[in-house]
Amino acid sequence: xxxxxxxxxxxxxxxxxxxxxxxxxxxxxxxxxxxxxxxxxxxxxxxxxxxxxxxxxxxxxxxxxxxxxxxxxxxxxxxxxxxxxxxxxxxxxxxxxxxxxxxxxxxxxxxxxxxxxxxxxxxxxxxxxxxxxxxxxxxxxxxxxxxxxxxxxxxxxxxxxxxxxxxxxxxxxxxxxxxxxxxxxxxxxxxxxxxxxxxxxxxxxxxxxxxxxxxxxxxxxxxxxxxxxxxxxxxxxxxxxxxxxxxxxxxxxxxxxxxxxxxxxxxxxxxxxxxxxxxxxxxxxxxxxxxxxxxxxxxxxxxxxxxxxxxxxxxxxxxxxxxxxxxxxxxxxxxxxxxxxxxxxxxxxxxxxxxxxxxxxxxxxxxxxxxxxxxxxxxxxxxxxxxxxxxxxxxxxxxxxxxxxxxxxxxxxxxxxxxxxxxxxxxxxxxxxxxxxxxxxxxx
Amino acid sequence: xxxxxxxxxxxxxxxxxxxxxxxxxxxxxxxxxxxxxxxxxxxxxxxxxxxxxxxxxxxxxxxxxxxxxxxxxxxxxxxxxxxxxxxxxxxxxxxxxxxxxxxxxxxxxxxxxxxxxxxxxxxxxxxxxxxxxxxxxxxxxxxxxxxxxxxxxxxxxxxxxxxxxxxxxxxxxxxxxxxxxxxxxxxxxxxxxxxxxxxxxxxxxxxxxxxxxxxxxxxxxxxxxxxxxxxxxxxxxxxxxxxxxxxxxxxxxxxxxxxxxxxxxxxxxxxxxxxxxxxxxxxxxxxxxxxxxxxxxxxxxxxxxxxxxxxxxxxxxxxxxxxxxxxxxxxxxxxxxxxxxxxxxxxxxxxxxxxxxxxxxxxxxxxxxxxxxxxxxxxxxxxxxxxxxxxxxxxxxxxxxxxxxxxxxxxxxxxxxxxxxxxxxxxxxxxxxxxxxxxxxxxxxxxxxxxxxxxxxxxxxxxxxxxxxxxxxxxxxxxxxxxxxxxxxxxxxxxxxxxxxxxxxxxxxxxxxxxxxxxxxxxxxxxx
Numbered sequence: 001x002x003x004x005x006x007x008x009x010x011x012x013x014x015x016x017x018x019x020x021x022x023x024x025x026x027x028x029x030x031x032x033x034x035x036x037x038x039x040x041x042x043x044x045x046x047x048x049x050x051x052x053x054x055x056x057x058x059x060x061x062x063x064x065x066x067x068x069x070x071x072x073x074x075x076x077x078x079x080x081x082x083x084x085x086x087x088x089x090x091x092x093x094x095x096x097x098x099x100x101x102x103x104x105x106x107x108x109x110x111x112x113x114x115x116x117x118x119x120x121x122x123x124x125x126x127x128x129x130x131x132x133x134x135x136x137x138x139x140x141x142x143x144x145x146x147x148x149x150x151x152x153x154x155x156x157x158x159x160x161x162x163x164x165x166x167x168x169x170x171x172x173x174x175x176x177x178x179x180x181x182x183x184x185x186x187x188x189x190x191x192x193x194x195x196x197x198x199x200x201x202x203x204x205x206x207x208x209x210x211x212x213x214x215x216x217x218x219x220x221x222x223x224x225x226x227x228x229x230x231x232x233x234x235x236x237x238x239x240x241x242x243x244x245x246x247x248x249x250x251x252x253x254x255x256x257x258x259x260x261x262x263x264x265x266x267x268x269x270x271x272x273x274x275x276x277x278x279x280x281x282x283x284x285x286x287x288x289x290x291x292x293x294x295x296x297x298x299x300x301x302x303x304x305x306x307x308x309x310x311x312x313x314x315x316x317x318x319x320x321x322x323x324x325x326x327x328x329x330x331x332x333x334x335x336x337x338x339x340x341x342x343x344x345x346x347x348x349x350x351x352x353x354x355x356x357x358x359x360x361x362x363x364x365x366x367x368x369x370x371x372x373x374x375x376x377x378x379x380x381x382x383x384x385x386x387x388x389x390x391x392x393x394x395x396x397x398x399x400x401x402x403x404x405x406x407x408x409x410x411x412x413x414x415x416x417x418x419x420x421x422x423x424x425x426x427x428x429x430x431x432x433x434x435x436x437x438x439x440x441x442x443x444x
Numbered sequence: 445x446x447x448x449x450x451x452x453x454x455x456x457x458x459x460x461x462x463x464x465x466x467x468x469x470x471x472x473x474x475x476x477x478x479x480x481x482x483x484x485x486x487x488x489x490x491x492x493x494x495x496x497x498x499x500x501x502x503x504x505x506x507x508x509x510x511x512x513x514x515x516x517x518x519x520x521x522x523x524x525x526x527x528x529x530x531x532x533x534x535x536x537x538x539x540x541x542x543x544x545x546x547x548x549x550x551x552x553x554x555x556x557x558x559x560x561x562x563x564x565x566x567x568x569x570x571x572x573x574x575x576x577x578x579x580x581x582x583x584x585x586x587x588x589x590x591x592x593x594x595x596x597x598x599x600x601x602x603x604x605x606x607x608x609x610x611x612x613x614x615x616x617x618x619x620x621x622x623x624x625x626x627x628x629x630x631x632x633x634x635x636x637x638x639x640x641x642x643x644x645x646x647x648x649x650x651x652x653x654x655x656x657x658x659x660x661x662x663x664x665x666x667x668x669x670x671x672x673x674x675x676x677x678x679x680x681x682x683x684x685x686x687x688x689x690x691x692x693x694x695x696x697x698x699x700x701x702x703x704x705x706x707x708x709x710x711x712x713x714x715x716x717x718x719x720x721x722x723x724x725x726x727x728x729x730x731x732x733x734x735x736x737x738x739x740x741x742x743x744x745x746x747x748x749x750x751x752x753x754x755x756x757x758x759x760x761x762x763x764x765x766x767x768x769x770x771x772x773x774x775x776x777x778x779x780x781x782x783x784x785x786x787x788x789x790x791x792x793x794x795x796x797x798x799x800x801x802x803x804x805x806x807x808x809x810x811x812x813x814x815x816x817x818x819x820x821x822x823x824x825x826x827x828x829x830x831x832x833x834x835x836x837x838x839x840x841x842x843x844x845x846x847x848x849x850x851x852x853x854x855x856x857x858x859x860x861x862x863x864x865x866x867x868x869x870x871x872x873x874x875x876x877x878x879x880x881x882x883x884x885x886x887x888x889x890x891x892x893x894x895x896x897x898x899x900x901x902x903x904x905x906x907x908x909x910x911x912x913x914x915x916x917x918x919x920x921x922x923x924x925x926x927x928x929x930x931x932x933x934x935x936x937x938x939x940x941x942x943x944x945x946x947x948x949x950x951x952x953x954x955x956x957x958x959x960x961x962x963x964x965x966x967x968x969x970x971x972x
Contacts, residue, residue, distance in 0.1 A: 120919070133918075133919050155536075178535075181496075184535070185525070185538075187525070187537070188525070189525060192525065196537055196540065214597060215543075217592065217597065218543060218546070218547070218597070218600060218601060218604060219543070221588065221601045221604075221605070222539075222543065222604060222605060222606065224588070225605040225606050225607050226606050228585075228607075229606050229607055229610065229612060232612055232614045233497065233612055233614060234614070234615060234616055234617045234960055235617050235963060236494065236496075236497070236960075236961060237496075237497035237612065237613075240496060240497040241497060241606070241610070244539070244606060244610075247535050247536045247538060247539045248536070248539050250535065250536035250539075251536040251539050251540060310786075315697070315786070315787060316785065316786060316787075320785070320818070323816050323817055323818045324817065324818060324820070325817045325818075325820060326817075328820050380815050380816055380817050381815045381816070382816070
């Protein structure tokens with residue numbers, strides 16, 4: 001992973017014309033030190049996709065005491081030792097949500113949050129025509145952890161996505177939330193993501209004093225404006241603006257962090273485009289950011305709830321297909337292809353995490369809890385039971401290497417186990433009514 | 445002021461498949477469409493909803509740059525990366541994006557503010573400051589800008605600032621309904637009617653106190669509707685209402701629609717725009733014409749695509765169409781082709797549109813854990829016949845009896861938007877029934893459906909509701925119901941012109957005021 005390439009050349013390769021040289025790049029002194037040895041930190045990665053799976057071809061079966069993998073999970077087989085396949089895990093919080101009713105809104109906003117949806121100002125939780133309202137009920141697991149790690153690394157968290165756009169404040173469009181009404185909009189532009197995360201590392205240009213002074217004036221000006229704007233607003237608006245102020249604070253923190261131990265820039269962008277190409281490159285950036293300890297929490301959102309991605313050669317988009325009949329062979333094959341695609345992309349992520357060697361010789365994957373989540377179990381009945389979730393990594397903590405039978409436990413329980421694996425002693429996640437502590441079967 | 449809207453809450457209850465707005469349930473109930481009475485609205489006093497401090501969307505920023513600098517812009521879309529609605533909260537990367545955006549505008553437009561310590565320079569900076577921050581700058585703010593060493597830095601500061609990116613509406617902290625000041629009104633009005641930042645004339649009106657009355661706002665509203673930006677935004681409403689977000693990159697299955705091409709979506713877009721323009725040019729944007737006109741606008745390319753040879757010009761001209769099948773925007777190519785599958789029509793999606801966007805009826809989602817299975821293709825049946833199979837299930841029929849039949853009206857139009865006589869060699873039945881509306885009954889084809897909609901008070905009230913949502917770019921609250929009813933009333937005048945509805949909405953209390961909620965104890969204490 002440690003390939004040194006001229007950052008400027010890379011920016012050209014990325015076609016970062018619109019962006020130019022990003023803000024932080026001017027603020028850095030030249031010359032970087034590489035990460036020093038220290039205790040290897042724990043990391044968390046959540047990967048989201050939607051529309052459920054074809055259960056018969058996903059979940060393993062046992063015959064003669066031997067585990068037979070589902071055909072659509074085969075792309076992951078090389079990682080079987082690092083993988084825990086969840087069986088009979090249920091999205092209990094979503095099944096009993098008194099507010100939400102659209103199964104995709106529900107599934108997407110419960111998948112990593114496990115709290116009831118909340119209504120928006122209009123008194124609706126979502127969807128009246130194409131205007132939407134309402135929110136997930138609280139922070140998602142990644143953002144909860146990010147908040148606890150605040151200030152530890154350059155970025156509290158990094159959230160990426162491929163074609164994960166949509167309206168704000170719309171439960172169906174966002175799997176990841178800082179808090180209620182604060183969805184995290186994933187970074188989806190490879191050039192921008194590279195420039196924001198890595199361009200500040202190791203700018204070799206000589207004299208940037210003038211530029212630095214200009215940027216500092218700008219930042220000071222914005223801080224002044226913010227204070228003045230705050231003074232003009234009522235209490236409700238001030239609360240909202242405080243999130244902006246905290247973001248400015250985070251930016252200042254990042255300035256203060258610059259010059260600490262950072263590592264080399266990642267591989268150049270080969271120009272892969274489209275759903276998969278963008279996804280892959282951003283996945284690689286994500287791994288590199290974790291490897292460099294620029295962040296310890298990352299998430300990836302493939303498309304949105306009720307994904308309308310149409311795979312090449314398919315008669316309809318993914319959501320349309322997911323409402324095909326179980327006996328429609330053509331539809332089931334197309335859906336299987338989609339399942340194999342996502343399994344393959346997860347396998348690629350695990351490849352990358354396994355390939356990074358930490359200072360003590362262990363793999364990055366040994367210190368990373370990866371959770372692969374979905375909005376529903378099965379597309380055409382929106383089932384919230386038998387979620388096709390996977391946990392990977394940290395094989396000394398998680399019971400990887402086979403099936404973990406959750407026996408109908410709530411998916412919130414899984415997140416408690418994840419928190420335990422990360423070194424926290426939480427007893428519950430989401431709302432306590434729909435959580436009964438860590439999922440024992442998952443932990444060694 | 446205490447809340448006096450309790451009685452109006454009846455309007456937004458859960459009413460099942462035939463409900464009007466609200467969440468809906470799984471079984472239909474026959475509640476009538478209840479609108480607030482004038483007496484109720486009078487008794488209620490000024491009503492306006494609270495709002496969440498909003499941030500300009502990237503698109504709104506780009507339209508504002510266009511208005512300010514006279515050149516098309518995609519700068520914000522490229523740099524700000526936010527979602528279309530723009531209200532997302534920010535992380536530090538978003539702040540960086542705003543700063544970078546400011547820097548880019550600074551580089552491009554900075555020379556405009558490159559000037560020395562002269563009075564003329566200070567005036568110029570103040571003028572631009574007022575344009576960008578949509579209010580006059582204080583002396584201290586102006587001093588700070590003048591102290592910056594270059595025009596580039598001044599422009600950067602203006603466009604990187606939260607004063608530009610946020611839309612503050614200062615109304616204090618006293619709970620109740622408060623009047624917005626002229627600057628906030630100018631901003632609301634300009635974004636509602638032109639999708640962009642206020643122009644100088646509107647800011648002058650705010651400075652002169654002309655926006656302190658509803659009449660003053662109306663005068664400016666009429667002016668804005670007549671501007672080029674106003675006309676463009678009027679078209680934008682129809683794209684929004686008809687849900688045409690995906691029109692530009694619409695594609696159809698080449699095995700089914702061999703002569704579909706990338707050019708068709710553009711022709712369909714121009715057809716719709718030309719239709720709206722023609723109504724406006726004719727002096728009346730009538731609801732009845734919008735949903736029941738039997739003419740459209742075509743150029744030679746579109747006529748050829750539709751297989752007839754009427755106009756022979758590149759420009760779009762008025763063409764009379766078969767009155768048995770046509771119904772204004774509802775039979776526009778843009779609507780029909782986007783509300784269909786890639787390879788076949790979808791009466792359900794077209795019917796859903798009629799239910800939700802024309803009649804503002806709610807539609808319950810399918811119950812949890814019920815298999816929602818699309819019928820498999822079968823070349824020996826029509827689409828209608830295949831849908832009949834799933835409506836035979838009583839559990840589905842409770843809702844689908846309200847959804848599918850209005851969609852059948854458009855079965856004479858294929859998924860590519862063109863008229864057809866048969867499907868799979870079988871005759872087409874475009875008859876259906878409206879249920880749960882004030883114009884219930886049987887119809888045969890789109891023209892008869894359009895004629896019923898044109899006469900429906902429910903549909904016209906819904907039209908007012910849709911406009912309200914578009915103008916405010918958010919969902920209405922119960923506090924907004926009287927404003928919406930006022931919009932409907934305004935369209936009942938001699939002309940039944942939709943522009944009267946629009947002007948009534950932007951001069952309503954809901955637009956001119958803002959509610960300050962009593963402090964709530966929220967969920968602040970929860971474990972984070």
